[in-house]
Amino acid sequence: MSDQIHSQAREVLSNQEGPFKDLEKLVRKYACTPYLRPIADHTRLAFADAEQFIADFYTKRHAGSAPHPVILDSGCGTGESTLHLAHQFPGYPVIGIDKSAVRLEKASQSVSSTIRDLPSNAFYVRAELIDFWRLALEKVTAGQWAIPYHALYYPNPWPKQSEATRRFHLHPIFPTLIRLALTTELRTNWEIYAQEFAQAASLLSPNANVTIQLIKEGEPITAFERKYKNACQQLWQVIIVNSQKD
Numbered sequence: 001m002s003d004q005i006h007s008q009a010r011e012v013l014s015n016q017e018g019p020f021k022d023l024e025k026l027v028r029k030y031a032c033t034p035y036l037r038p039i040a041d042h043t044r045l046a047f048a049d050a051e052q053f054i055a056d057f058y059t060k061r062h063a064g065s066a067p068h069p070v071i072l073d074s075g076c077g078t079g080e081s082t083l084h085l086a087h088q089f090p091g092y093p094v095i096g097i098d099k100s101a102v103r104l105e106k107a108s109q110s111v112s113s114t115i116r117d118l119p120s121n122a123f124y125v126r127a128e129l130i131d132f133w134r135l136a137l138e139k140v141t142a143g144q145w146a147i148p149y150h151a152l153y154y155p156n157p158w159p160k161q162s163e164a165t166r167r168f169h170l171h172p173i174f175p176t177l178i179r180l181a182l183t184t185e186l187r188t189n190w191e192i193y194a195q196e197f198a199q200a201a202s203l204l205s206p207n208a209n210v211t212i213q214l215i216k217e218g219e220p221i222t223a224f225e226r227k228y229k230n231a232c233q234q235l236w237q238v239i240i241v242n243s244q245k246d
């Protein structure tokens with residue numbers, strides 16, 4: 001895995017000095033091209049587990065009619081933020097998603113090695129985000145789920161210009177990602193990533209309220225955030241609030 005993170009948490013190094021030059025062209029191209037890559041079977045199975053967890057969660061609470069709110073923590077890594085969000089949103093199921101079995105294993109270990117249990121509204125699933133998001137959007141458009149908040153904390157930045165199209169906002173998945181949630185929050189230690197993400201979101205959702213700001217206060221809520229803060233790096237937060245009418 002290429003996380004562009006080093007044990008000393010060095011700042012992101014890139015041969016880009018500003019936002020990717022073809023950003024608008026790419027974002028607009030993907031906005032009108034359906035993304036047809038087949039969904040991997042393992043993510044379908046993982047998604048079915050998440051669906052079952054959410055259905056059981058609401059059945060136990062005798063919830064009313066759909067859509068049922070679901071919080072997503074995409075690329076949760078070792079899962080700290082999923083616990084944080086589960087406490088922040090106690091009435092909603094919170095799904096931490098990551099493709100790395102090693103990191104998710106650490107998430108389970110850290111829960112079992114502390115006195116705290118995994119909050120009953122938190123669930124980890126190993127899956128490919130590019131596929132999970134498309135399945136989740138089907139649930140949203142079918143009126144079965146609503147996603148009030150989607151966390152995307154410190155995704156791999158892919159800082160080399162030649163790798164730019166691996167960034168989520170320069171990838172064909174972006175139109176799906178941006179439609180999923182009412183509020184999407186990206187955190188990153190690379191200012192250019194934050195600027196690009198905000199720019200791409202504004203292009204696709206012109207009615208959304210898109211803000212970009214430095215994270216100044218608060219305890220770290222993810223493992224990477226802690227490393228970056230310990231290394232005194234600047235951290236950015238992009239918050240996209242979609243218009244309810246879109």
Ligand SMILES: C[S@@+](CC[C@H](N)C(=O)[O-])C[C@H]1O[C@@H](n2cnc3c(N)ncnc32)[C@H](O)[C@@H]1O
Pocket residue numbers: 001003005074075076077078081097098099100103127128129130153154155156222223224225
């Ligand atoms: C830089 S780490 C950040 C982890 C965590 N959010 C944190 O802040 O500590 C990025 C995480 O995203 C996961 N990831 C990257 N691309 C992914 C993808 N396409 N599908 C699922 N997980 C992915 C990686 O496995 C990794 O755990």
